[in-house]
Amino acid sequence: MMGAGKPPTTGKLPGKRLKKGENSMKKNLGAKTLVYPTPVFVIGTYDHEGKPNVMTAAWGGICCSSPPCVAVALRKAAYTYGNIMARKAFTLNIPSEKYAREADYFGIVSGRKEDKFAKSGLTPVKSELVDAPYVKEFPLNLECKVIHVVEIGLHTQFIGEIINVKIDESLLVGDDRPIIEKLKPMLYAPDSTAYYGVGEYIGRAFSIGKI
Numbered sequence: 001m002m003g004a005g006k007p008p009t010t011g012k013l014p015g016k017r018l019k020k021g022e023n024s025m026k027k028n029l030g031a032k033t034l035v036y037p038t039p040v041f042v043i044g045t046y047d048h049e050g051k052p053n054v055m056t057a058a059w060g061g062i063c064c065s066s067p068p069c070v071a072v073a074l075r076k077a078a079y080t081y082g083n084i085m086a087r088k089a090f091t092l093n094i095p096s097e098k099y100a101r102e103a104d105y106f107g108i109v110s111g112r113k114e115d116k117f118a119k120s121g122l123t124p125v126k127s128e129l130v131d132a133p134y135v136k137e138f139p140l141n142l143e144c145k146v147i148h149v150v151e152i153g154l155h156t157q158f159i160g161e162i163i164n165v166k167i168d169e170s171l172l173v174g175d176d177r178p179i180i181e182k183l184k185p186m187l188y189a190p191d192s193t194a195y196y197g198v199g200e201y202i203g204r205a206f207s208i209g210k211i
């Protein structure tokens with residue numbers, strides 16, 4: 001990680017690049033869900049009895065700037081699927097890496113069988129804006145209302161309009177370093193089913209490409 005202070009906007013970029021004319025052999029892997037990285041989202045919902053539930057989702061990301069929207073893709077088998085269909089709302093919570101065990105647990109066990117909040121010791125907080133709970137201990141929480149449901153195949157995509165974003169104040173105050181360094185979100189590599197932390201700073205977007 002670069003030192004504290006403002007990241008540089010110029011300078012040599014890390015990594016070895018191919019020289020012009022140099023060949024790199026490509027191998028066809030076929031049709032696979034292979035993208036690096038995917039996020040580690042934790043989706044918060046209420047079930048039909050009002051019990052809060054959480055599940056982990058890697059198939060998702062921002063999908064519109066205005067209105068601000070995020071998309072997540074869920075299998076119908078997930079308890080969360082029915083919860084979202086019924087309530088038309090969810091929260092999207094970003095765990096920091098110190099909560100890796102909890103985030104993984106939320107993706108192994110179904111809320112149909114266990115009270116995941118109770119077992120993990122994490123705290124559900126009722127959103128004031130949407131009909132879903134968020135995870136108090138996770139630093140970033142998006143409160144979303146479902147505006148589209150897209151049937152794709154095995155997964156159904158829920159597009160949620162982001163009504164509000166909550167972030168731990170400690171990540172914002174008294175320091176001008178990028179939030180991502182403090183937030184320490186997890187990354188997921190689908191092929192190897194491995195979690196990673198965020199790596200080195202590379203450069204500033206819409207800037208280093210000005211050549």
Ligand SMILES: Cc1cc2nc3c(=O)[nH]c(=O)nc-3n(C[C@H](O)[C@H](O)[C@H](O)COP(=O)(O)O)c2cc1C
Nearest residue numbers: 055056057058059074075078079080107109110111
């Ligand atoms: C890292 C990780 C990523 C996952 N991503 C998704 C996903 O994007 N969509 C999905 O339907 N299930 C995904 N799962 C599986 C669900 O989290 C899992 O089926 C969970 O038990 C569902 O919980 P629920 O039944 O309480 O809703 C993922 C699991 C892990 C560990």
